[in-house]
Amino acid sequence: MCNAHTPADASLNNDRRAFLRLATVGAGALMLASALPTADIHAAPAPKPANDLNPQQALARLMEGNSRYAEGVTKRHDFMSEREALVSGQNPFAAVLGCADSRIAPEYAFDTGRGDLFAVRVAGNFVTNDGLASLEYAVAVLGTPLIMVLGHDSCGAISAGVKAVKDNAKFPGKIQGLADALKPSVNKVLKAPGDLLENAIAQNVIDTVAQLKRQSSLLGDALAKGTLQIVGGIYKLHSGKVELIG
Ligand SMILES: [Zn+2]
Known part of the structure; x- marks a missing residue:
């Protein structure tokens, strides 16, 4: 048998x-x-044995992939060779909570193949109930050792949050709710020196990392056991580089 x-x-x-x-x-x-x-x-057996990493190894691999991407020396990712293994399951080595912005494709930005990244995307890369549930699934069920909250410069969603705070701007449809969700991070840096949008983008990543650590007992347990690390990063549109923050 x-x-x-x-x-x-x-x-x-x-x-x-x-x-x-x-x-x-x-x-x-x-x-x-x-x-x-x-x-x-x-x-x-794990579908991708190379993905069986501890949190520190996973972060190192993620950042090495970003370096390759930024330098234009990405690997060839051949779906044909890994398709059969991925039929049986998945063991992504990292999860990314990133913005829906079409310019920020996590799989490209970290030079990863299929089955490597568990990507949760929402404009403004903040915590929603369904997004958190997805990340809990990645960690508790798939054993993913790393979550990166990935913001980016020139983020339209954070810009909407800034306008909602500074100008009391109103947005159509459900966009207002998204802008409102980003207000707390904007308010924290309203009087900080420097560029307000840049500061708000960074603060939102820092706040999102803190919320993930605080709001989920599933993630908290994994953090306490040392099987999970949660980090923040900012993707730079001009260079393609991800800078760790927090
Ligand atoms: Zn964005």
Whole structure:
């Protein structure tokens, strides 16, 4: 039985392994895992063994990828060669909470392939309930060791937050809610020296990192165990470089 896994078997085993990992983070999840059959659980290999990293290794790999990207020496990412492994599951080595801005594509910016980055994107890269749930899934179920909150210069969403604070600007549709969500970070730097938009972009990343650490017991547990690191970065449009902040 053990020698004749189909991709479907492998996927099932990966799902089971993921559920069992989740079982370590809460009683409710433990009940979920205990409801699963245990007779046929095999330790399926990680789809991408090179992604099995600790938080420090993951951050180093992420920044090395960004250096390659900024210098124009990115690797060739051949989906054909990794497609079969990724049918059975995923083990991304980093999650990125980034802006939806079309110029900030995390997979490109860090020179990563499929199955490497778990990307959560929303204009203004701030914490939403669904975004947080997605990051909790990456950490608690997929075992992702690193979250990077990635802001960028000239961010239109943060600019809307600045206008909402300074000019009491009103925006159509749901955009007003997004601008309002960014107001607290803008207010913190309203009287700081330097460029208000740049300061607000950096403050929003710092605040988002703090919120992720504070608002989620799942992420907090992983941080306490040393299996997770949460960092902030700013993507520079001109150079393509990501600068760590916070
Ligand atoms: Zn943006």
